[in-house]
Amino acid sequence: MFKSLRAHPLARPLAIFLGCFALLALADRGAGNVLSSATAFSMLETFATGALVALGLGLAMMIREFDLSVAGVFSLAGCLMALIGPEDPRLAFAAALAAGVLVGAAQGLIIVRLRLSSVGVTLGGLLTCVGLAYVLTENRSLPYDNLEATMAVTRRLWGVFSLRSLVSVAIVALVAIVFGATRWGREVIAMGSDRRAATTAGVPVAGLLVAIFAFSGFCAALSGAMLTMALATAAASGLSDVIPPAAAAAILGGVSLAGGTGRPLGIALGVLTLGLLRAGLNALGAPPFINDVALGAILLAVGVLDGPEIARRLAAFGGRG
């Protein structure tokens, strides 16, 4: 029983999240700074910005690929949102999402057709999108003057949510259900653990790869567009620093760079851990760089524990003991 619990793909992400929570609560010593709706709201706002990007990147990592372009798409979509203007938010939104899906699908097709490495192709995608954002905005900070829309996406709902975080939660939940209940989730795992075997079994690996990169583009674009609405401004330079947290969240969430592991809910837990760390340390009054140090230490620990050498030694130790 214990073994099967430990082997569950969500066990570790959940343990890390709860562990961080317990440590923060302990450091708080009942002062009520960490255990507050303000901290929860702040955590969920981080989730709103990072969860979709991490989900797209995490799915790409699950099939043993990497999508560097998410940062570029995120930035480009945010700028398109401000450029097309607040007068017609629907058109702007549609344009931003379409750009994301197009960039993602195009990269996927290039990877499949030309048999290229996803790192190289999406690095190209990243630079192209960021460059395009600079050209379109002429390197200015663009205002997004639609107070109504800004209010709508940032207003607190039920104490801890905003429309923005609710949309992110809904999409993650939808993906988690589809991943868990349908053929597609199994195909992703199979493709990530052994692409040759998946091909022989009949999994349409090429189509799956293109779909995942298109979905990753969609997610990044949606996040970027919503962030522009929330901040009421967009600039090509200000929106591109999303890859390190997204990759960190995916790894905390149990996704391995070697592919074939992880679940959407695990990635969500990883993002929540990131948000909790930031909001909690902030609430404790810690200086901002402590956040990076803490995150770095956790990632290092996860990475070391994942390494084959440690696993071998642990197994040897367990066998002896």
Added chain:
Amino acid sequence: MTQTLVSLEGVSKAFGPIVALRDVSLAVDAGEIRGLCGENGAGKSTLMKVLMGLVRPDSGVIRIGGEARAIRNPRHAQSLGLGLVAQELSLAPRLSIVDNIWLGGEATPLIYRMGKLRARARAALDALGAQDLDLDQPVLDLPIGQRQIVEIARLLARDARVLILDEPTATLSDVEIERLMGILQGLRAHGHAIIYISHRLGEVFDLCDSVTVLRNGAHVSTGPAADQTRESLIEAMLGRSFGDMYPPRGQGVTQEGGVAIKGLTVPGAVQNLSLFAPKGRITAIAGQIGSGASLANRALAGLEPAARGAVLVDGKALTLGSAPASAADNVLFVSDDRAVEGLFPDLSCLDNLIAADLRAHAVAGVLYWARARALGARIARQVGLNEARLPSRASTLSGGNQQKLLFGRALARATPGVLLMNEPTRGVDVGARADIYRLMRDLCARGWTLIMTTSELEEVVGMADLVYTMYRGRLVARREGGEIELTAILADITHPVAKDAAA
């Protein structure tokens, strides 16, 4: 009357300069088990890939149930009723049995783990006598034999009429093999057609109704298994009688020294192996896949970090677990995976020749190209490689010539050492084989110690001066001279007479 389920007519396929299949035709009927035999590189696996849509033939027609089909991919092949159980299984270990059975099926609906499809998966397993397997168990927990049954159940659940099995028994235990044979005979009785690819001639004679032999990509013969003998089958596969292939053994060259191994252990693979490989001789460690033979060689090459034991090379202790240390002691390794562990495919042949010993071609750390080129030309002549090919990329060479390059690395060394070879003629055509065998004898005469592992017993019998046989990580017997004989070695490595080699 019998119905032909699948047929190939004049199928050819070339990969660059290498012709893998030339004008091959064959037809398999319902209720027939067809053995497919041939040496490595004869075209068996290409034929199988063509049928599964993994490789497109350059020419020729494939008919399924009489109708000409262009098979696009494995998914398409499955929908036409073809199913493959490859040597490396195509299961996802982290997924459950039921997930694996429906993984990648063309007719698998988006949501499938309830009701009818679950029942069909269960029925397929039951039909194979696997009532004990739990549908929700992850495949990770199953032993290899049961994984294979899951793989066959997958094909049955998808209504495959033609099953292709590629070396299905290579990693199975005797009990598992017996169970598999029973399953296959049951499928034959139900009118399935089975293409059975195997090196193990005994199994072919026990199981198959008819045998097709391929050699060098071409069809040699097809006929009832009962009309063949073991010897006639081997001759058909080799294309010559047994003796012509191999150079004469070195006569009475006794030299001091060699490789002494005491208590070599690689956890989970090799247990307490002790043997002596004399200098100037070819020592073969014979065993099936999983016997630990090839891993023992890898351990000597320093490629198994967990290896323990004492190894003396000409009386000098060898540090295990470090490939640079082994290479520095002149212990060289020719891998069975040339593409991954042998060559740099995008570098020139000359670069490849000197890559393993750059220091010997450098003056004060700067490569001395004139000397390297002169050496390259000399080695090329020695190994029988066209000198003009030296500047071209290694990937443009045929498998045989690539292998010659790797042997050339040993020849390029000034002092003789130890050459470890796993599957020295894998993917090498019959012509180049004889050259490689000659090279091996050449190295012996120069004072090298050669240790070889191979899955081809004919090669063991033809080349080895001394044979150690292994079964599941343990030494079974040491054979020399007249004791080096096919049936005895085969018996050692498949059904060893109970005796404790360590005692």
